[in-house]
Amino acid sequence: MPFREINSKMVEATVIPGQRMFSQRGAMLAYRGDVTFTPNMAGGQGGLMSMIGRRVAGEATPLMSVEGNGTVMFGHGGHHVHVVALAGDTLYVEADRLLAFDGTLEQGTMFMGSQGGIMGMVRGQVTGQGLFTTTLRGHGSVAVMAHGGVIELPIAPGRPVHVDPQAYVAHRGDVQNKLSTALGWRDMVGRGSGEAFQLELSGNGVVYVQASEEKL
Secondary structure: OOEEEEEOOEEEEEEOOOOOEEEEOOOEEEEEEEEEEEEEOOOOOOHHHHHHHHHHHOOOOOEEEEEEEEEEEEOOOOOEEEEEEEEEEEEEEOHHHEEEEEOOOEEEEEEOHHHHHHHHHHHHHHHOOOOEEEEEEEEEEEEEEEOOOEEEEEEEOOEOEEEOOOOEEEEEEEEEEEEEEOOOHHHHOOOOOOOOEEEEEEEEEEEEEEOOOOOO
C-alpha cells in the first residue's frame, strides 16, 4: 500500500519509477526525491472517451499525474483523510472526495440508478451528488477526504446500514444503495426529527461515514 497516514489530515505516498499515481491538483504539501507533477487534462485514467464520459457525468475533477522516485505528502483544505485499500473490488466515491489514488486502478463512472433504481436517482438529486458517481476498481489504494474522522461500517446480507446522506463518504463491495424516507405528519408541519431521509445500503461490503453532515 503506497499511502501512509501521517496524521488525520496528511498522507505520505511512495512514488516508484515506472508507476504513476493521481492526486487532486494542488494537493502536494511536500516531497523528497526526484518527483514530477503534471496536470492531467484527461482527469485520470482511460483516455479520451473516459475523459468525455466523466465530464458529461459531472465527475471530472482537476487531477495531476505524480511520477518519479521518492515520497510525497498530500493534504487538501485541512480536510480529514482516510485511506481505503482495494483488493480487486470497487470503490464508489464522488470525484471531489478523491485526494490521491494508485494509477493502477481502473477508473470509471456509474449511473446512480443502476444500484438503486429510481430511488438511487432520487438520492443523487436530494443529496446534490448528481446522477453519476466515480468508480475505482482493482488492487491498490485510494486516499479520500472527509469532514471529521471516518468510520468503516460493515454491510452484511440481511443487515442493511442506514446513513445520513450528508454523512455518506463512499462504499465498496457488492452493495445496493437507495434513498429511503420516513416522512410523517410531524415532518410536514416542521416538527419532525430532521432525519426524514436516510441512505439505505444493503448487500455485502463496507460504507465509509464521516463525523459531520457538512459537504466538502
